[in-house]
Amino acid sequence: MKTLDDLFMSQLADMYDAAQRITIALPKLAAAATNPQLKEIFTSHLTETKDQIEQLDAVFKAFDEDPSGEHCPAMAGLLEECEEITKEFAGTPAIDAALICAVQKVEHYEIASYGCLHAWAELLENEEAAELLQEILDQDLAANDQLSELAVGHANVEAQGEISHGERQKRRKAA
Numbered sequence: 001m002k003t004l005d006d007l008f009m010s011q012l013a014d015m016y017d018a019a020q021r022i023t024i025a026l027p028k029l030a031a032a033a034t035n036p037q038l039k040e041i042f043t044s045h046l047t048e049t050k051d052q053i054e055q056l057d058a059v060f061k062a063f064d065e066d067p068s069g070e071h072c073p074a075m076a077g078l079l080e081e082c083e084e085i086t087k088e089f090a091g092t093p094a095i096d097a098a099l100i101c102a103v104q105k106v107e108h109y110e111i112a113s114y115g116c117l118h119a120w121a122e123l124l125e126n127e128e129a130a131e132l133l134q135e136i137l138d139q140d141l142a143a144n145d146q147l148s149e150l151a152v153g154h155a156n157v158e159a160q161g162e163i164s165h166g167e168r169q170k171r172r173k174a175a
Contacts, residue, residue, distance in 0.1 A: 005063075008120045010070065012059060015113050017069035019053050022106065025079045029103060032086045035096045037150055042103070045143045052139065055132045059121070062129040078106050100151045107144040114140060 023046060030042035060067040082102040089098040114137040121130035 004120055005124060008117065008124060009063065009065060011113060011117055011120075012056065013068050013070035014072045014075075015110070015117065016053070016056050016060075016067060018072040018075035018110070018113070019049055019056060020069060021072065021075050021079055022049050023053070025082060029082060029086065029099055032090065033096055033099055035150070038096050038099065041143065041146050041150065045139075048139045048143070052136045055136055059117075059129045059132050062126055062132070063124075074109060075106070078102075078109060082106070097151065100147050104144060104147050107140055107147065110140045111137065111144065 026042050026046040026049065030039045030046070033039045033042060057067045082099070085098045085102045086095075089095045114133055118130055118133040118137055121127075121133055
């Protein structure tokens with residue numbers, strides 16, 4: 001019979017793989033970004049994600065388990081979408097908005113996963129693991145907030161390009 005402990009370890013291994021995949025993707029995303037603030041967010045989150053891998057190592061150890069990764073198909077798919085968006089919108093005014101959207105999908109997956117892992121660690125009465133997972137969750141929430149602020153403040157406006165959709169429609173009607 002599968003238990004909460006089994007589920008916890010399976011999902012922890014899933015996120016261990018996800019974090020490693022993210023460390024490979026973030027430098028590519030930073031290189032594709034045109035906005036200096038967005039580049040900085042990606043670079044900063046890369047450093048955090050590398051630290052998170054060490055924290056995940058400690059979570060495994062808190063459960064007397066060896067760190068291991070289990071292929072995370074969800075993260076692989078999300079990061080594949082990031083690559084596709086990067087190629088599709090490269091060189092356009094919408095690149096930063098596209099990157100923000102794609103990376104926020106990644107962050108939301110992480111937030112959901114680390115939120116569950118944190119709650120389960122508490123239920124399993126492993127305070128050390130719960131604290132480490134809360135730290136990771138807080139970092140991902142903060143990264144998501146930074147992306148949202150940048151999107152509202154700059155990236156979505158830039159994505160409109162020289163002619164907005166509304167302006168394009170007005171011109172069509174006038175023609």
